[in-house]
Amino acid sequence: MKIENIVGGFTQCFDNTVVERIVCEYEKGICTVFFYDKSPKELHIGCDSYNSQYGIPISCDGSKLFIGAWAKGFGGLNKGIQAYEIESASALWRFNEGKIREIFVYPNYLIVSKALSNIFKIDINNGAVLDSIKSGTIESLYDLGFPYVLANTISGKLSVVDVEKMLVVKKYSKKITNPSNYLCHVIRDVTLRDNVLLISGFEDNPDYSAEFTAPNDFERVIDTDFYNI
Secondary structure, eight states, rough: EEETTTTOEEEEEEESEEEEEEETTTTTTTEEEEEESOEEEEEEEOOOOHHHHOOOOOOTTSSSEEEEEEETTTGOOSEEEEETTTTEEEEEEEOOOOOOOEEEESSSSSEEETTTTTTEEEETTTTEEEEEEETTTEEEEEOOOEEEEEEEETTTTEEETTTTTTEEEEOOOOHHHHHTSSSEEEEEEEETTTEEEEEEEEEEETTTTSSSOOOOOEEEESSSOOOOO
């Protein structure tokens, strides 16, 4: 099966499913499911530009998709997450917490970030909350490969979370991530390769009283021994 995002251009592939491909048309709020052995089916799920930015995750077995919404009424959805069974196009469960950003899919659960609030671990089959980490400073999550994600930030520090245990296992201070104490400091990407953790993005305005100028791109190693946890 292929899941094609005709706006963002990404494609995901899954083996051994009855579904050939899924094409998402965000301007119309429709995902069309193409089957190997029957006619296509349209899922009027209210997906929108929010989903083109954050994607529409699919379960690891290719049987379910998950639609996130930022706020009530956005894209025709209530805020939170709605899970659908792909083959039948039927709604399975709803998670009613709002301002959802990243949704990471694992075989038995989802890891979900709620902006400036929580990281939730959610049962993939019924939407029940299995565990959570609370912080008023969570802006985004980055996948580092199972079982780790990087949270920006938890209690003001860039933090590595073990999603199996739902524990913060490493923290990086502002002196490491933003050594020049820039007022504008934005992380766009995080890479973990050969035990080295690297962040990149842009930053500007070291003097709080100065006017903003063109931002400077940066790429910075913040950990040379990541797996020493």
